[in-house]
Amino acid sequence: MNDVFDSLQALIGQPLADSPSPLGRWLGGVLRAAEPGSISMAYTVRAEMTNPAGVLHGGMIASMMDELIGMTVVATTGRYHASVNLAVDFLSSARVGDVVICTTRIVRQGRQIVHAEASLTTEGGKLIARATSNLLARDG
Amino acid sequence: MNDVFDSLQALIGQPLADSPSPLGRWLGGVLRAAEPGSISMAYTVRAEMTNPAGVLHGGMIASMMDELIGMTVVATTGRYHASVNLAVDFLSSARVGDVVICTTRIVRQGRQIVHAEASLTTEGGKLIARATSNLLARDG
Amino acid sequence: MNDVFDSLQALIGQPLADSPSPLGRWLGGVLRAAEPGSISMAYTVRAEMTNPAGVLHGGMIASMMDELIGMTVVATTGRYHASVNLAVDFLSSARVGDVVICTTRIVRQGRQIVHAEASLTTEGGKLIARATSNLLARDG
Amino acid sequence: MNDVFDSLQALIGQPLADSPSPLGRWLGGVLRAAEPGSISMAYTVRAEMTNPAGVLHGGMIASMMDELIGMTVVATTGRYHASVNLAVDFLSSARVGDVVICTTRIVRQGRQIVHAEASLTTEGGKLIARATSNLLARDG
Numbered sequence: 001m002n003d004v005f006d007s008l009q010a011l012i013g014q015p016l017a018d019s020p021s022p023l024g025r026w027l028g029g030v031l032r033a034a035e036p037g038s039i040s041m042a043y044t045v046r047a048e049m050t051n052p053a054g055v056l057h058g059g060m061i062a063s064m065m066d067e068l069i070g071m072t073v074v075a076t077t078g079r080y081h082a083s084v085n086l087a088v089d090f091l092s093s094a095r096v097g098d099v100v101i102c103t104t105r106i107v108r109q110g111r112q113i114v115h116a117e118a119s120l121t122t123e124g125g126k127l128i129a130r131a132t133s134n135l136l137a138r139d140g
Numbered sequence: 141m142n143d144v145f146d147s148l149q150a151l152i153g154q155p156l157a158d159s160p161s162p163l164g165r166w167l168g169g170v171l172r173a174a175e176p177g178s179i180s181m182a183y184t185v186r187a188e189m190t191n192p193a194g195v196l197h198g199g200m201i202a203s204m205m206d207e208l209i210g211m212t213v214v215a216t217t218g219r220y221h222a223s224v225n226l227a228v229d230f231l232s233s234a235r236v237g238d239v240v241i242c243t244t245r246i247v248r249q250g251r252q253i254v255h256a257e258a259s260l261t262t263e264g265g266k267l268i269a270r271a272t273s274n275l276l277a278r279d280g
Numbered sequence: 281m282n283d284v285f286d287s288l289q290a291l292i293g294q295p296l297a298d299s300p301s302p303l304g305r306w307l308g309g310v311l312r313a314a315e316p317g318s319i320s321m322a323y324t325v326r327a328e329m330t331n332p333a334g335v336l337h338g339g340m341i342a343s344m345m346d347e348l349i350g351m352t353v354v355a356t357t358g359r360y361h362a363s364v365n366l367a368v369d370f371l372s373s374a375r376v377g378d379v380v381i382c383t384t385r386i387v388r389q390g391r392q393i394v395h396a397e398a399s400l401t402t403e404g405g406k407l408i409a410r411a412t413s414n415l416l417a418r419d420g
Numbered sequence: 421m422n423d424v425f426d427s428l429q430a431l432i433g434q435p436l437a438d439s440p441s442p443l444g445r446w447l448g449g450v451l452r453a454a455e456p457g458s459i460s461m462a463y464t465v466r467a468e469m470t471n472p473a474g475v476l477h478g479g480m481i482a483s484m485m486d487e488l489i490g491m492t493v494v495a496t497t498g499r500y501h502a503s504v505n506l507a508v509d510f511l512s513s514a515r516v517g518d519v520v521i522c523t524t525r526i527v528r529q530g531r532q533i534v535h536a537e538a539s540l541t542t543e544g545g546k547l548i549a550r551a552t553s554n555l556l557a558r559d560g
Contacts, residue, residue, distance in 0.1 A: 023200060062202035090222070090225065091387070225364075229535055252416060302468050331444075332441045338486040338503045
């Protein structure tokens with residue numbers, strides 16, 4: 001386990017108020033678990049995160065997943081990566097006030113490309129969405 | 141052209157302050173163009189929309205695209221649809237203060253599935269991202 | 281377990297010479313495992329399945345996955361479904377003569393949309409590719 | 421226009437019998453058009469390319485698109501690239517004996533990542549499928 005994960009584990013149960021990600025701070029996740037290759041974060045669905053049907057917006061689902069995948073990859077590899085693509089499948093819905101859990105996993109850590117996945121579930125374990133992403137290491 | 145698009149066209153150049161989408165209102169887009177099958181919206185990149193690299197967050201790109209595709213589909217078909225999936229490819233970046241233009245197009249309007257795409261460009265026409273999405277008609 | 285899976289399990293270890301899928305017969309898979317929601321099939325990489333780099337062609341990877349996902353969905357649900365989309369991520373390569381194992385899993389079985397995934401590995405367990413797919417139930 | 425495209429244009433109207441791609445030869449496409457950034461190829465649907473529903477198999481659609489995108493990228497850039505991902509959306513169907521036209525376009529040619537798309541249509545212009553792909557330049 002590297003120093004970054006030592007630091008992250010000290011923050012479990014807390015909102016990441018000092019996240020270097022402005023959108024990450026706005027999303028307001030609370031860290032649940034962190035180890036090299038995987039991070040879990042809990043988000044509470046706020047009204048401004050919803051769509052006209054009153055449910056968690058697909059773009060917010062994508063935001064939670066893209067944010068947490070990026071954090072997992074930089075924390076695990078120590079290198080900044082840019083997302084090449086993000087493919088999200090929407091399976092169920094969440095409503096205002098629901099707590100949703102985003103969990104990431106690095107599937108393959110290549111020298112240039114990292115392939116990762118994320119899931120979003122309710123506290124009860126119902127699957128809301130899944131995503132896969134490819135990220136490219138940025139040099140320098 | 142249906143009544144919905146008559147109404148939308150009257151709003152060109154204005155922020156959609158009365159959008160039924162809470163996230164849509166938070167994104168704060170200004171309508172640029174609207175016709176059946178295609179809508180364009182301009183968004184100004186705010187600090188809270190960025191990632192740790194200081195550029196427009198991939199999740200915000202996905203949010204703009206998912207929001208505007210959904211609006212285009214409901215306005216064009218008159219039926220609510222749920223996103224089945226959203227696949228985003230990230231091609232370039234935008235910074236705080238940049239105005240980015242999201243433009244949608246319905247590629248195939250089926251009875252059950254609508255297939256649509258979106259692009260995000262700078263004012264100058266540089267391509268920032270593209271997405272495709274499949275949406276399922278919800279009955280009732 | 282339904283009758284279809286009883287029949288499939290009797291075929292484990294055999295090539296599916298009577299598959300109703302012409303491309304499935306051409307791919308020449310040998311059934312490894314079958315239960316509701318998941319099927320595994322072994323394919324031997326032939327020269328005509330390769331690309332100019334001499335490795336298993338991405339299109340063949342997609343073919344094995346799309347074929348086996350379709351078989352899993354019809355066997356599990358008893359209803360014919362059409363693929364809405366297939367998203368494949370390529371992680372490693374296989375060469376002529378290699379045996380590759382495709383394994384599917386239905387992630388969510390909805391009334392209209394089934395969401396499924398597939399992986400392709402070598403005999404030794406090295407991950408070659410992954411895919412996700414959404415399929416739409418066809419009535420009558 | 422580079423030498424590769426001079427050579428390709430001399431082959432318009434012919435099957436690419438000497439393609440360095442074994443699967444490409446098996447698919448049996450006839451070149452329709454070729455310019456830097458875009459190639460069109462006509463394929464005739466054979467029985468062994470179909471699924472149990474008697475229509476062109478999704479995996480064959482993916483094969484045509486992945487094959488032709490790869491050819492377009494190597495011919496345009498002069499460098500071999502590996503597919504990182506391929507996302508296919510299925511919009512309509514084709515039957516045995518139909519001639520289908522696959523057309524590619526490089527959307528963004530980066531130093532490391534090329535982003536490309538492909539469409540598959542009938543001779544009459546009906547859209548059968550679309551795909552996007554990201555490819556990574558391989559050094560050496």
